[in-house]
């Protein structure tokens with residue numbers, strides 16, 4: 234074997250569990266969506282389909298839905314009338330990354346800040362991976378963060394960024410980085426430092442340590458940062474947690490005593506969290522059997538066989554909003570509607586809220 238490939242393989246193996254969700258997984262090359270999927274086609278709840286691993290969702294000022302499509306290297310815009318257009322194209326992406334080149338990586342999450350749009354690009358091989366970019370035109374972008382050295386120690390850099398929130402307290406963003414089991418603060422000048430680093434954990438009757446693998450991140454009305462955990466292999470049932478992070482001592486990170494606490498426990502393979510306008514927390518769980526979904530074969534078929542869920546946490550109890558969503562990886566809530574990226578199914582769907 235080419236020694237370089239072996240090194241790459243080893244590196245990928247190190248973070249394979251994190252990549253598993255993080256990179257997009259459609260094996261079959263799906264056709265690119267065309268401009269005819271009405272957002273108001275509520276009959277089947279599908280906003281748009283035929284995408285290559287859609288993930289990050291955001292609303293712009295005019296309430297257009299923006300969709301980050303890692304496997305397409307794009308950000309799409311869906312108007313309230315259902316017109317679909319490209320907001321940004323030619324962004325860095327790869328459809329052949331991770332173990333067995335079966336994974337996809339690219340623009341994963343969207344931030345709107347001071348009237349500008351930023352995307353993070355998850356892990357693949359190359360200087361354009363694991364970075365934050367500012368979109369400057371439909372076909373142009375510029376980096377905010379520097380080139381990531383994939384061989385460097387994992388601290389104070391982006392490794393495999395997944396989701397982000399705007400964070401004026403760090404003059405930029407807080408980014409979830411499953412590759413480093415961490416949250417990173419990124420400022421407007423592209424400086425990166427550790428905000429939280431999660432420890433591995435153990436469960437009964439399983440020898441190896443399990444990684445935390447933080448994924449979706451959201452800001453609470455209380456100012457705290459909330460982040461879900463996928464957990465690493467074997468993605469044990471009921472061991473995922475929503476963490477509440479708050480910088481109690483004001484030193485610019487969440488690394489101090491009492492600054493990270495479990496907020497909701499007993500979850501499984503959490504991929505995203507978001508708050509409704511009434512303060513309700515919505516939680517995406519990837520699959521009832523994430524281990525099987527990711528063990529190989531056709532990930533899309535696997536995910537259809539073991540769908541995920543969206544749950545609602547009202548502060549005291551969990552209820553199920555839907556348990557038929559395929560590999561949900563991103564949530565967006567408006568006053569009336571829950572939008573869900575069903576990544577391996579290549580679609581974004583919506584559920585009316587009452």
Ligand SMILES: [Ca+2]
Nearest residue numbers: 396449450505
């Ligand atoms: Ca999210």
Ligand SMILES: [Ca+2]
Nearest residue numbers: 480484486489
């Ligand atoms: Ca602190």
